[in-house]
Amino acid sequence: MRAFEYASPATPEQAVSLLGKTWGNSEVLAGGTDLLALMKDDVVQPRRLVNLKEIHELVDVTSTRQGLRIGALTSLGDLADNANVVKDYPALAEALNEAASPQIRNVATLGGNLCQRPRCWYFRNGFGLLPKDESGKDLVASGENRYHAILGNDGPAKFISPSTVAPILIAYGAKIRIIGPKSSREIALEKFFVIPKTETEREHDLRPDEIVTEILVPPPSSNAAHYEVRQKAAFDWPLAVTAVTLEMRGSTVSRARVVLGSVAPIPWPSREAERALEGKEVSESTASAAAEAALRDAKPLSQNGYKVQLARVAVKRAILKAASGGAA
Numbered sequence: 503m504r505a506f507e508y509a510s511p512a513t514p515e516q517a518v519s520l521l522g523k524t525w526g527n528s529e530v531l532a533g534g535t536d537l538l539a540l541m542k543d544d545v546v547q548p549r550r551l552v553n554l555k556e557i558h559e560l561v562d563v564t565s566t567r568q569g570l571r572i573g574a575l576t577s578l579g580d581l582a583d584n585a586n587v588v589k590d591y592p593a594l595a596e597a598l599n600e601a602a603s604p605q606i607r608n609v610a611t612l613g614g615n616l617c618q619r620p621r622c623w624y625f626r627n628g629f630g631l632l633p634k635d636e637s638g639k640d641l642v643a644s645g646e647n648r649y650h651a652i653l654g655n656d657g658p659a660k661f662i663s664p665s666t667v668a669p670i671l672i673a674y675g676a677k678i679r680i681i682g683p684k685s686s687r688e689i690a691l692e693k694f695f696v697i698p699k700t701e702t703e704r705e706h707d708l709r710p711d712e713i714v715t716e717i718l719v720p721p722p723s724s725n726a727a728h729y730e731v732r733q734k735a736a737f738d739w740p741l742a743v744t745a746v747t748l749e750m751r752g753s754t755v756s757r758a759r760v761v762l763g764s765v766a767p768i769p770w771p772s773r774e775a776e777r778a779l780e781g782k783e784v785s786e787s788t789a790s791a792a793a794e795a796a797l798r799d800a801k802p803l804s805q806n807g808y809k810v811q812l813a814r815v816a817v818k819r820a821i822l823k824a825a826s827g828g829a830a
Contacts, residue, residue: 514557535610540626565590591674631703675719681715693707748821760820784822793817
């Protein structure tokens with residue numbers, strides 16, 4: 503690991519003042535479960551680490567009439583065990599418990615989970631976010647791509663968004679708060695994830711001198727479900743994830759949110775699947791139709807066509823699970 507400066511501010515404002523205006527010179531240290539691995543592998547070489555662990559106001563979970571406020575430094579484990587989360591947002595608790603092994607959940611933070619870098623093996627081996635060979639040929643399209651994107655992969659970005667917690671938060675309608683050197687801002691979590699087109703961009707709507715401070719989740723008003731497809735039942739990176747929320751009017755769906763994960767460079771909301779559900783009763787046939795609609799525009803690469811069917815299965819089962827009240 504390369505030498506670096508280490509700063510440990512006590513407030514968000516101090517933390518922001520220690521960050522640079524360009525990517526690469528400084529990095530934010532939260533749980534460190536992702537960043538330290540990247541540093542050890544020499545994928546990133548920050549000159550300064552800004553440790554957030556002493557900013558105690560970022561470690562908090564508060565439930566009010568307006569919903570849930572989650573400090574960005576709250577660990578995945580603490581959040582999964584929070585009584586209000588378990589009671590009011592059970593699909594979120596399930597996603598958190600499936601997001602990592604117990605050891606990692608006790609260290610990793612929610613903000614860090616949302617901001618983690620892609621698990622693409624080209625990126626992790628130093629070939630860049632949008633890897634190309636010397637002639638400019640896309641390495642992913644012509645190489646080992648069995649775990650890469652099947653949606654949103656028309657451009658140079660073909661990695662998958664690594665956060666398996668983001669889809670259910672987006673389905674719940676979460677927002678994210680960010681502080682910078684001059685002001686703070688609040689955006690829909692769905693808009694926080696972006697598909698980069700050049701190596702100088704990142705995959706989040708976050709500037710180099712900004713930090714995430716909290717996540718806001720509105721009060722639950724719908725049935726919700728989280729569903730993952732993995733190669734093995736023990737902890738593994740999922741091959742497809744779906745999060746669903748259904749607002750019901752009697753037995754009819756009045757509003758639906760369907761968000762796919764592990765299939766695109768960003769968490770992938772499927773308006774097509776939502777339209778296939780709204781105004782209808784949930785049944786095997788409507789869930790299957792919604793699943794077909796969600797994957798209609800999939801463009802698998804040379805080795806990951808199998809993910810299309812897995813994603814269909816995840817969408818269908820998540821819809822049926824949500825319609826039954828989110829029961830396991």
